[in-house]
Amino acid sequence: MAKIKDNKTITTRAKIIQNATIDSLKQLNPFVMIKNPIMFVVEICFIIMIFLTIDPNVFGLSELNKTSNLIITIFLFLTLFFANFAENLAKQIGKAQVESLRLIRGDIEVKRFKPDGYIEYVFSSQLVRGDLIRVQEGDLIPLDGEIVEGMATVDESAITGESSPVLKEAGSDTASTVTGGTRVLTDSLLIKITSEQGETYLDQMVNIAEGIERHKTPNEISLNVLLTSSTISFLLAIFMLAVLMNYLDIHIEATYLIALLVCLIPTTIGGLFTPITISGFEKANALNVLAISKKSIESSGDINILFLDKTGTLTHGNRMAIEFIPVGDNSLNEIARIAYLASIFDHTPEGKSILTLAKRHGINIDHKSIKGIPHEFSAHTRMSGIDLESGKSLRKGSPEAIIKYVQTKNGTIWPETNQIVEHIAKEGSTPLLIAKNNEIIGVIHLKDLIKSNMKGKFKELSTLGIETVMCTGDTNTTARAIAAELGIYDFISQAKPEDKIHLIREYQNKGMMVAMIGDGTNDAPALAQADIGLAMNNGTVAAKEAANMIDLDSDPTKIINIVKIGRQLLTTRGAITTFSIINDITKYFALLPTIFPIAGIERLNFMHLEPGYPAILSAIIFNTLIIPAMTPIALKGINIKDLSPNRLLERNLIIFGIGGIIAPFVGMKVINLLLGGIF
C-alpha cells in the first residue's frame, strides 16, 4: 500500500495514538472487558484496590496506608490501560491503512440501465446486486462486478499498489471481474454488479481492520481456554492461600494477595493477545492478500500440500514459440521466414517469441524493406499477419481461424496438419498455423515455459514442509517430466475439476491441510474444497467467491509469504505466551518469600529483595511495564526465518523461555533497588 501512505488524507501518527488512547479508556467498561478473562480479573482486582485505597482496613486491620494502596491501584490501572492500548493501537494502525481506501469510494453518480433498456443516473449507494451499469474512461468503478461487455484498461493501484494498468475484458477467464474503487483508464465497460454496498472487498478489508467481524479462530480459542484455565488455577491457589493463612492465624495483607494474583496470572499475553492477531491480518493486508475469513491466515501456517495449476503459476502464462513444423512440401526455412513476416506487427509476447525463434533459424530481414498492409491481432479474427505489396497475404493464428480463412479461399489443407495440431495440443502446448495465400504451410509450436524462479520457490516451500501438487492439462508423460524437473511431489495430468477435488479429498482424508491456488471458474470447486483457497484477483467471480483468500496482486508465489505470516502469527503468540507464563512463575517464586510472614522464609529470598511492600510494588511495576515493552515485538512478529520446527523450538526456548526467567529477576531487582532509594 505504498501509494496510500503517500496520500495526504492519511491519519497522522498523533491521531492514531489519540484515538487508541480514547478507545482504551472506553474499553475499561467491565462488560467489554469480560471478553478477555485475564484482564477482567485484573480489573476486578483494580476495583477491590480502589476500596482498599479508600479504607485500607476493609478486610481487617492493615499496616498499609492509603498512599501505598493508591500506588498499587495506579499501577493496576496502568496495566489495564497498556493492555487495552496495545490492542487499540493495532486496530488504529489497521484502520488508518484502510481509511484512505474508504475515501476513494465516495458516493458517485453512475449510469444504470433500467430493465427497459433506458439509462438513468443514480448514486452508487443506490445500486443493488444484479444492476447493469456503464463506466467510461476516467470513471470510478463503484462496486465489485463482472464485465458483461467491452474491454478496457483499469487502474487497480488503489487496491494493489501496482501502478501499471490492467487489461479487463468480458468473457475472459482471468480478467472479467472488476473491483470497486478502481478506475477505468481507457474505453468503456458494461458491468453487472456482483456485490452490495458494504460487501465489497474494500469493505471487507475495512471490517477486518476495525475488528467488526471478529470471529475467534480455533487456535485462538484453544489458547484462550488454556489461559483461562491457568487463570482459574491461580485464582484457586490464591483463594486457598487466603483461607489457609486465616486458619493458621498468619496475617497477610489483602493488598499483597491481590498483587500476587495480578503478578501470577498471565497478564502479558492477556494484554498482547489481540494485538498479535490483528497485526497478523494487517501483515496479510500489507501483502495485498485479502483474507476473507480470519481462520485462513492462521490455518495457512499448517498447510502440508499445495495444489497449483501449471498454467500461469508454474509457467509464464504467455506462450513462447519453440518449434516450426513444416507441412506438405514446404521447407523449414520457408516457414520460419513466413512466420517472421507474419509476426512483425504482432507485439504480443507470443509474436515476439516467434521473431526470436525465426532469428535463431537464421532469418534476418530488415523491417524497413517490408512493405505491405499489416493486420494486427484482434480477439475477433484471432489471427494476425500482413498483406505484402507483392500480393502475397501471410497469416498466422489459431488453427480454427486459419482453417476457416483458408477454406473461404478454397485453399489447400495438408492432411497431416490436423495430426500435428492435435499432437501439440495433447502435450499441453498451443499450435498456431501459418498460411501463405490459400495454403497452410506449417505449424508453430507455442509452449508455456516454466518460470525460471519457480524451482527456488519449491525448495523454499519444501523447507516450510509443504509439498506441491501440480494440476495440468498435459499428458501423463509430459507432466511427469515437468514434475521431476521441478521437484514436485505429485501431479494430476489431464486434470478435470472433479479430478482435482477427488485428489484434494484424498489428501485431506490422510489428515493433510491442503491449499489450492486457482483463478479459473473450473478451479472454483477445488478452491472451495481445499482448506485454504487462494484466488487470484484477476480470476473469475466464481473462483473468488469459492476462495477464502484473494491475492490482489495475482502472484501465486505469494503463498510462501502467507504461510510464513500464518506461522509467524502463531509462533509470536506462542512465544509471548511462554514468555508470559514463565515470567509469572519466576515472579511468583521471587515474590512469595518476601510476603509470607513465616519464620525463616527469608532464607528463600535469594534475590534479596526488600521484603514486604517494596518487593510487591517492584513486581507490580515490572508486571505493568513489561506489556508496553513487549508490544513492539507483538506487533512486529518474531522472525521465524526458514527454521525447521525443531530448530525454531530450540531458539524460542532459549530466547523466550530463558529470557522469561532472567527478565523478571533483573527487572524486579533494578526496580527494587531504585525504590530502595526512594523509601
Next chain:
Amino acid sequence: MLEIGLNLILIFTLLIPFGFLIGITISRSFVYNKQIENSKKTYPEKIFEKIEGFIFRVCSINPEEEMTGRQYLGTLLLLNLIIGTIIFFIATIQITSHCFTLQKPIDISSIFHLTCSYLTNTDQEHLNADIDLPMITRFFIIPFLMLISSGTGISISIMFIRAITKGIIGNFYVDFIKSFIRIVFPICFLISILFVLLGMPNTIPKLISYETLESAKETLTIGPIAALEAIILFGQQGGSIYSSNASHPFSNPTYLTNLLHIVFMTVIPVALIFTLGFCLNNNRQSMVLLLALFSIIIFEVVLSCMLELRGNPMHNAILGTDFPNWMGKETRFGIITSSIYSILASNVSGATNSALDGYHPISIGMMIFNLADQGILGGQGLGPIYALNYFIYTAIFIGFMTGKSPEMFGRKIEKREIILSSLILLLNPLVISILIPLTINIQHLSFISFHDHIHYYTRILYEFLSAASNNGSGLEGLTDNIPILNYTLGATMLLGWFGPITLSCGIASGLANKKTRLKSHEIFKTDTILFSFLYLFMTVSLTLLTYFPFIVLGPISEVLAKG
C-alpha cells in the same frame, strides 16, 4: 550412595523387562488381537480366548460391537454404580447386623468411606483393618471391590491409549473381562505363588489365639495373605490386610519381598506406557516418556534417602550424635529401601512399609508433589492417562512455540480436548480447595486442639490429596474416623476417580474421531531427548504452579520453622 544406586538398579532391571512383557501382552490382547493369526497365537492366549468366549456367550456380550466414547463411559459408570450400591448395603448389613462381634461400633459414615475407598482404587483406611472389621468384610468384600476398581482402571487406560493411537474406542465389557482373564488373574496367580515360595502365609481366613511370652492373650489373623498381597500390589491398591500394611512380617517377610513389592506395584503404569509405544510402533516414544518419569523418581529417591540418612538435625544436635532418621521405619528394611518404597508408593499406591509421618518434611513435600502430579507412573489406569494429559500440554506448548496447531500422535488437539484436559488438571485442586476450608471450618476446634498448626495442616492436606489422587496413603496422626472427614474424603475419592475417567473418555473419543496425518519430516518429533526434557519441565511446572502455595504452607514452612 552406592546402596541407593544398587537398589535402584535392581528395581529397574526387574521393572523394565517385566513391564515390557506385560506391555506386549496388553497390546497383543487389547489392540492387535484381531490382526494376529490363529496359528501365531500362543498357547495361553488360545486358552484365554476360549474362556472369554464362554463368558461372552453366557453374558450375551457381542465382542465385535464397537462402543462410542459415551457408551463406554456410561457402561463403566453404571457397572460401578450398581456394584458400589450393592456392596455398600451388604457391608452395612454385615457390620450392623450384630452377626459378627465387633470391637467397637462402626458408624455409617465409615462404611460410606470404606466403600468409596475401595471402589475407587484408593484404599484409604479410616478403620483398623485387623481390629475393626468383620472377617467376611475383610476377606471377601474388600478384595472384590479391589478387583473391580483394578479392572475398571486397566480398561479405561487401555481404551484411552487405543483411542489416541489407533482411533478405536472398543467395548467396555470386553476390555473389563479381558483385563481379568488376561492380565489380573494370571499375573496375580504367578505373583502369589512366588510370594508363597518367599514365605508369605496363604490359607483359609482364621483367627489364631496365642499366649505371648508375657502370658498375655492375643489373636493373630491369617488368611490368603499371599494372594491378597498380589492383588493389593499388582492392582496398585495399597490397602492393608494388617493395619501396619506392608511392614507386617506376614505381608512383607523379607528384603526380597520388599523389593518385589516395589516392582509389582509400579509395573502396570510402566507396562501401559510400553503399550503406548507398541500401539504407535515406536518404542522410542515409550522410552522417552519413561526417561522423563524415571528421572523425576530417581531425583526424589536420592534426595529423600540423603535427607533420611542425615537424620534429624535437631535430635542430633542435642544428643551430639550422627543418627539417621529411624523414626517410623522398619529395621528389617532399613532407611534406604524404606525411602525408596515410600517415594514410589506415593506415586502409585497407598502401600507403605514405614510411617510416613516420621519422614523429613522435604520427603513429605515430595510425596505431596507426587500425589498432586499423579502422572509420575501414577495410580491404576489413571496414571498413564495423567501422564498423557501432560503430554497433551507439552504438545500444545510446542505447537504454540513453533507456530503449528498442536497435535498428538498426528491427531489435532483442539478446543474440546484442551478444555477437558484442563479440567482434569483443575478438578483436584478445585475439589480440595473447596473441601479443605469447608472441613476445617466445620470441625474447627477438634483440629486445633494440639500439635503445632503447620504439621497438622500438612496432615490434612496429605489426607485430601491422597484421597483425590486415589493413592490412599496417609500421614496418620489425624483423628480421621469422624463423619465430616469420612463424607468429604469419600466425595473427594469419587470425584478424583470417576471425574478424570469421565473427562478422559471425552478426550479419547474426541481424539479418536480426528483424522491422523501422514508422517512428514516437518512434524515436531516427540521421541527425542529434547521432548523428554520439555515433558519433564511441563509435568513439574504445571503441578508446582497449582500446588506450590499448598506445599510452601506445609512441608516447606516446617523446614524453615525448625531449621
